[in-house]
Amino acid sequence: MLKLGILGLGEGRSTMSAALQSTKIELVKVCDQKLELCLQRSKEFDFYSYTTQYQDLLDDPTIDAIAIYTPDKFHAEHTKQALLHGKHVVCTKPFIDDLSKAKELIELSDQTGKNVFVGQSSRFFEPMKKQRADYEAGLIGELITIESYYHADHRWFLDKGWSLENAFKWLYGGLSHPVDFIRWYLPNIEEVMGYGMLSSNGKNGGLKNADTMHFIFRATDGRIARVSGAYTGPVQPVTRDSEMSCILRGTEGCSQGDYMDLRYAITDKTGEERILTWEHKLKHYFRFEGKSHHAGEYQNYLEYFADCLESGQTAYPDVKEGIGTVALLQAMDQSLQTGKPVKVADLLREHGL
Ligand SMILES: NC(=O)c1ccc[n+]([C@@H]2O[C@H](COP(=O)([O-])OP(=O)(O)OC[C@H]3O[C@@H](n4cnc5c(N)ncnc54)[C@H](O)[C@@H]3O)[C@@H](O)[C@H]2O)c1
Known part of the structure; x- marks a missing residue:
């Protein structure tokens, strides 16, 4: 225990x-x-x-x-x-x-x-776990590119005093999820560029930093990826889209994990198309009013951590992988400020990492 x-x-x-x-x-x-x-x-x-x-x-x-x-x-x-x-x-x-x-x-x-x-x-939600397992089982072949996004109507978040401070950035608070997906599949991102803006809703609500952002990434092996986020306006109905999603396009198949909707779709290497949902696990993931808190994924990750400690294995993301993601977020931040592509290695070097 x-x-x-x-x-x-x-x-x-x-x-x-x-x-x-x-x-x-x-x-x-x-x-x-x-x-x-x-x-x-x-x-x-x-x-x-x-x-x-x-x-x-x-x-x-x-x-x-x-x-x-x-x-x-x-x-x-x-x-x-x-x-x-x-x-x-x-x-x-x-x-x-x-x-x-x-x-x-x-x-x-x-x-x-x-x-x-x-x-x-988000790695510990059912669709994302399934997407990873299918990818590791080779069902989509080699990964070509990955797209991930997190768009949510987080106007309620403006009630938290600290969300209106200069220190608060949706870049870190929100995009850390889809950026973690990118790094899960393409750990070696070498360069990033992007644009961001503060929407009129964000400005009126008192936010200080960008709440709407689009980024593209290039890995050391030449593969590319993209991530986007928008946090202060309405979103599509969940039957049509997901607030957070991860799409993997492979040489022989393609898959998409829809986070909170507990929905997953794949065209696998045999050409078969499948859409899965996990209605029976709704109670595990969502225990409070609506989908405000999603305790099930926390239980999944705490148990994974406990198992790793007991067996002497490293639980990922560990401190280094976590810092790798922060380096990428910081490179994204720098790209927003300079309007130029930023190399992640330059930032790591700057901080003796
Ligand atoms: N899916 C996720 O993984 C997920 C979802 C939501 C929030 N978060 C993260 O959780 C963190 C907290 O977010 P939140 O929405 O709960 O914010 P919050 O402001 O509602 O809660 C933070 C709490 O920390 C307490 N606190 C601050 N400093 C303290 C100290 N020194 N000692 C004791 N208590 C202290 C505050 O009193 C407050 O109640 C953020 O980093 C956020 O990004 C993660």
Whole structure:
């Protein structure tokens, strides 16, 4: 049993549900600096071991791992503290928001021998797991190109104070999902370019950075990919499109995973076309009102992490893969600012990575 502490009880609510329903996890204590939120979550889950002080999680010798769900800009510091206190770390995406913090975290993870696993939740949703398994089984042949997007009506997110700060970027908060898909299949992206803009809805809502973006990527072997995101306007009906999707075009087949819609389509190498859905798993993935939190993928990734720790294997994305994705996001950010293509290796070198 992995003995877990959770920091940050907004999205950490999903993790509480995931941990409490899993036979592989023992939830020891949860923490949020807002006492009312601790009380609210305690009541909701009938789980009363909470604290408003992160230090209490860090000092608790019965906790093996800390799962971090604080705002993006705190992830590096909270991860560092956990490692320094001998804890394994699960950190939600985006892992960190600035490469200048990366080297220290890699070194700390090496020195302490503690694992850092990045909770790239979307990999752990049913359609994406199936898409990966079919790809690895060779059902679409060799990968030619990949397209991925995340478009969502996140105007509700503007109610969170930190979403309106200069530090908050949908580039990191949103595109970290489709960019992780790109890197899952094409780890060696060498160059990126893109355009972004702040929509009139975003501007009126008080956002400071681009909420609408399109990017193209080139890998070292010449293969190309694209990613896009739009976050402050309505989206298509889900029967017609998905908020988050990943399309793999291969030499012998093609597949598409539709994230929250639990829908997957493939034309495989025999020419057969199949569309799969997982209605029977809706209750595993969505446990709260609507599709606001999706605890099932969190349970899938926590259990994967617990299994990896037990068998001594690395859980991916690990600290290096997570930082590779942050490097790509930072290169994308630089391309938005300069209007020019950016080489990822230049950024890594700049930060001694
Ligand atoms: N699919 C996913 O993986 C997914 C989905 C949503 C959010 N997230 C990530 O989760 C993180 C949090 O997002 P959110 O929507 O829950 O934000 P939120 O603002 O609702 O929650 C963050 C919580 O952290 C608490 N907090 C901040 N600093 C603290 C500290 N030092 N000690 C104790 N508590 C502290 C705040 O009080 C707050 O309740 C973000 O990084 C976001 O990107 C991931």
